[in-house]
Amino acid sequence: MSTAQKPLDLKVSKLSENIIGSEIIKLAAEVNEKIKAGEKIYNMTIGDFNPKVFPIPAELKQDILDAYNDDLTNYPAADGMLELREAVSKLLKERGGLNYSSSEILIAAGARPVIYSIFRTLVDPNDTVVFAVPSWNNNHYTYLNGAKAVVVQATVEQNFMPRAADIKPYIQQATLVALCSPQNPTGTVFSKEGLEEICDLILAENVRRGPDAKPVYLMYDQIYWALTLGNTKHYDPVSLRPEMKNYTVFVDGISKSLSATGVRVGWSMGPKKVIDKMKAILTHIGAWAPKPEQMATAKYLSNLNQYDKFLAEQKTKISARLDGFYKGFMALKAEGYKVDAVAPQAAIYLTIRFNLHGMKTADGKVLDTTKDVTKYILDEAKVAVVPFYAFGTDENSSWYRLSVGTCKVEDVEGAITGLRNALKKLS
Secondary structure, three states: OOOOOOOOOOOOOHHHHHOOOOHHHHHHHHHHHHHHOOOOOEEOOOOOOOOOOOOOOHHHHHHHHHHHHOOOOOOOOOOOOHHHHHHHHHHHHHHHOOOOOHHHEEEEOOHHHHHHHHHHHHOOOOOEEEEEEOOOOHHHHHHHOOOEEEEEEOOHHHOOOOOHHHHHHHHHHEEEEEEEOOOOOOOOOOOHHHHHHHHHHHHHHHHHHOOOOOOOEEEEEOOOHHHEOOOOOOOOHHHHOHHHHHOEEEEEEOOOOOOOOOOOOEEEEOOHHHHHHHHHHHHHHOOOOOHHHHHHHHHHHOOHHHHHHHHHHHHHHHHHHHHHHHHHHHHHHHOOOOEEEOOOOEOOEEEEEEOOOOOEOOOOOEOOOHHHHHHHHHHHHOEEOEEHHHHOOOOOOOEEEEEOOOOOHHHHHHHHHHHHHHHHOOO
8 A cells, every 4th residue: 555655845946936926827817717617707917919809910920931931940140130130220210219220239039038138237136126116027027136126106196107206215226227118007108207307317326426336227118119099109218318328228029019929029229238248148048039030020120111000000909999998987987986097098008996995795795905806806797907916016006907908899898887787786
């Protein structure tokens, strides 16, 4: 008769033992279980696109197929194929007003390796990283580098975008300020004046430190910059303050603008020395975008007229969904329900609020916590959204991210109706 052995408690590194998993993935797993069980769920959790609703450009798809048929399947250049770096340089200049040569651009397998290599290049253990919440994954990258996180709480009054006044108390100890605009998770952007004030703060601090000291750098994630909506304008640090080119490292790519999250083509641009060091780090990781996808993207971006045409259609589709949800939440608010929303400005996200703490369900259960509220909205309204605590805010924040990249236009009315029916049952 055999006796079951007790599983070994294998020891691993302290870093891996203590790393925190994604709250979004945890929530998505629960949602997927409900969908598998046959429930109709309006899943607005993942910052991704449904390829059947938001396909990549047809020309890009064909260019990728052609590149594979041409057997372009060996290693790409370590810093990215020259053809693509030159195409990105042209895109940045002609559509973004930024002048970066091919030697100041690094291609990687999407934005995540770019962000990782920025942190590894600029941040030493015990250095200080300043970032605002809600924001995406800055806490995890700071942890992976053994750095100190200084977390600034952004508020709805400033559209959840940090101000220079928020950062100023920590600027003298900072090595890296991490900003994102358009912002994930909020779908909001920096104003011209707001970003100028932050740039001036960084420039003044670097003057104070002098040329021999390690400067404070700015990581500027603008992966959504092509997806501004209506009259919203995107601003970047280098265009506003040309001196910021010495200290700014960008995060960019096609994953959001072209619905190409799975194509894995991203890039960074910044000071050549920083880009060269990032390249050296990624060489050891091998986080390159596949060569066929790089060559196809280079070919696609060589025709900016087709790029512009696709973007116009993309933004029209996104706006229809974001505006629909915004109007729906404003209607619910006007009906007296404790909800709210911030007018959409960019990206694929709407900031929404369920101010339901302390309310009772039909069976007498009190919604004490944000987790209770989130579960109620999922179970009763069949609407899945991500609470802001998944992006670093207080666990009882009543604000949420709603992502529209995976929904159809007709889903908007269904989701709002579901929410109205669920809210009616609360007292």
